[in-house]
Amino acid sequence: MNLNVNEIFYSLQGEGGRQGEASIFIRLTKCNLKCNFCDTDFAEGTDMSPEQILSVIQQFPCRWILWTGGEPTLQLTDNILLFFKKRGFLQAIESNGHKKLSTCLDYTVVSPKGNLGYARKINPQVSEIRLAIRKGDSIPAVQTLPEAKSYFLSPIFTENKIATKENIDYCVEQIKRRPEWRLSLQIHKLTGIK
Numbered sequence: 655m656n657l658n659v660n661e662i663f664y665s666l667q668g669e670g671g672r673q674g675e676a677s678i679f680i681r682l683t684k685c686n687l688k689c690n691f692c693d694t695d696f697a698e699g700t701d702m703s704p705e706q707i708l709s710v711i712q713q714f715p716c717r718w719i720l721w722t723g724g725e726p727t728l729q730l731t732d733n734i735l736l737f738f739k740k741r742g743f744l745q746a747i748e749s750n751g752h753k754k755l756s757t758c759l760d761y762t763v764v765s766p767k768g769n770l771g772y773a774r775k776i777n778p779q780v781s782e783i784r785l786a787i788r789k790g791d792s793i794p795a796v797q798t799l800p801e802a803k804s805y806f807l808s809p810i811f812t813e814n815k816i817a818t819k820e821n822i823d824y825c826v827e828q829i830k831r832r833p834e835w836r837l838s839l840q841i842h843k844l845t846g847i848k
């Protein structure tokens with residue numbers, strides 16, 4: 655039950671409901687989608703057993719693992735999640751929600767992509783919904799999405815600062831009209847931390 659791992663690093667969660675919390679990021683390779691705004695390089699990886707991953711992450715004082723990608727559900731199994739749970743780790747995931755999320759997870763973030771109708775059918779309840787938004791994107795009714803504790807609009811950060819600002823301003827305006835949404839800024843990009 656090896657995982658193909660793109661990178662492991664220790665940092666702060668930069669966005670969403672756990673923003674600012676220390677986390678061990680484990681980025682897995684592979685994704686089932688090809689979003690045109692994808693800003694993550696997850697192609698290359700190394701096969702690692704859970705024991706090998708454990709030997710790397712034990713050096714960190716933090717108990718939170720954040721499984722990310724790519725799309726981490728393509729590789730994660732309950733057995734792997736239970737391996738880390740039994741060793742005292744809490745586990746969060748960032749997923750596009752195309753696969754059912756395991757009940758072994760402690761915090762679930764779904765960022766539905768494309769035609770969003772699938773998300774609620776596959777995962778009726780999650781911890782957090784986070785939508786990547788560009789100026790002009792339509793904002794769905796939260797009732798059409800999985801039931802969540804928090805609903806976030808995350809303006810897409812681009813290389814072009816003007817476009818980024820337009821995306822932020824657009825999200826702010828949308829949230830003022832529809833306050834069931836909250837703003838999530840990618841503070842790791844604003845602060846320059848990994």
Ligand code: SF4
Nearest residue numbers: 685687688689692724
């Ligand atoms: S689902 Fe996420 S990781 Fe996959 S292509 Fe889209 S933005 Fe990138």
